[in-house]
Amino acid sequence: MINKNTISKFAIGMVSVATLLSGFAVTANAQTSATTNSNLAKVISRSDTAISTRIDALNKLSTRVGQMKNISASEVSSISTEVQTEINNLTTLKSKIDADTDITTARADAKKITNDYRIYALVIPQTSIIASSDRITTLVGMINAIQTKLQARVTTAQNTGKDVTALTAALTDMTAKLNDATSQANTAQSGVVSLTPDQGNTTTASANKAALLSARTNIKTATADLKAARQDINTITQELKAIK
Amino acid sequence: MSKSKIIGIVIVIIVIVLGIMYFNGSSKSNSASNTNQATNTTQTNTNSTVSSPTDNSDASLNNDVSNIDAQLNGLDTDVSSTTPSSDSTQ
Numbered sequence: 001m002i003n004k005n006t007i008s009k010f011a012i013g014m015v016s017v018a019t020l021l022s023g024f025a026v027t028a029n030a031q032t033s034a035t036t037n038s039n040l041a042k043v044i045s046r047s048d049t050a051i052s053t054r055i056d057a058l059n060k061l062s063t064r065v066g067q068m069k070n071i072s073a074s075e076v077s078s079i080s081t082e083v084q085t086e087i088n089n090l091t092t093l094k095s096k097i098d099a100d101t102d103i104t105t106a107r108a109d110a111k112k113i114t115n116d117y118r119i120y121a122l123v124i125p126q127t128s129i130i131a132s133s134d135r136i137t138t139l140v141g142m143i144n145a146i147q148t149k150l151q152a153r154v155t156t157a158q159n160t161g162k163d164v165t166a167l168t169a170a171l172t173d174m175t176a177k178l179n180d181a182t183s184q185a186n187t188a189q190s191g192v193v194s195l196t197p198d199q200g201n202t203t204t205a206s207a208n209k210a211a212l213l214s215a216r217t218n219i220k221t222a223t224a225d226l227k228a229a230r231q232d233i234n235t236i237t238q239e240l241k242a243i244k
Numbered sequence: 245m246s247k248s249k250i251i252g253i254v255i256v257i258i259v260i261v262l263g264i265m266y267f268n269g270s271s272k273s274n275s276a277s278n279t280n281q282a283t284n285t286t287q288t289n290t291n292s293t294v295s296s297p298t299d300n301s302d303a304s305l306n307n308d309v310s311n312i313d314a315q316l317n318g319l320d321t322d323v324s325s326t327t328p329s330s331d332s333t334q
Contacts, residue, residue: 143312150305219323
């Protein structure tokens, strides 16, 4: 038989167990909340760093764009505006992430830093290719000018009966290299000028990357052409001294 | 000494003094002229070191080559930033 005393002991025991369990639950909830806050702070901190490094890189790029000489003023203005828009958008996104209060929203916003802007995957290489193309055009003009001067000296040497075979060959090579550099630079620029961020579309991302790599190859070929033309200048000046 | 002898000596002294004065003046004039010529030469030399766009002097060529080398270095810097990130999360 269960007496009153046993029932009261059982009741006290149950109350104690219930109190204990509720204590554990409160502690667990507090720990979960602390972990969530810690993770949120980490997402915000990582996002801030990622945005700051991108804005720094974009500011440097903006300075470089301002130095371009051969692209039309309207194109320079268009590229500068595009870079500045990226900076403004990233700054706005940073403010939003800093104000996020739940981890899910913060993570979604953090993903936008890469998916929506593609600073390292597209904007910086794209603008650097356009800037390289611009500088190649500048260099072609400079080397053309010196080529005219060297041609005059070669003609003078030829008129005084000197053998200018090697000199003429170097001048011809210089012309070919300058023509190829111009062609490669134009191809590079036209291949990337209209690319836009992929917004997470893998097909567009692959196409953008392929276009950038192809344009980079064009720029590297043009650079090699210009260095070869520079070597031709050395060859001609040394040969002119030798046959004096 | 007679009066005519004294007059003769005075005339000779005047001629000698005038001669000395003329010689000094001529010398100064030549000196100034030489100085001017030297100045002009300096100016000519200074002018010859300024290169025009069509200048085909050695100095001008060397200057052109230096500018080309500086631009080639800048191009290397530009090219180093043309690689798209291989990380798909960039």
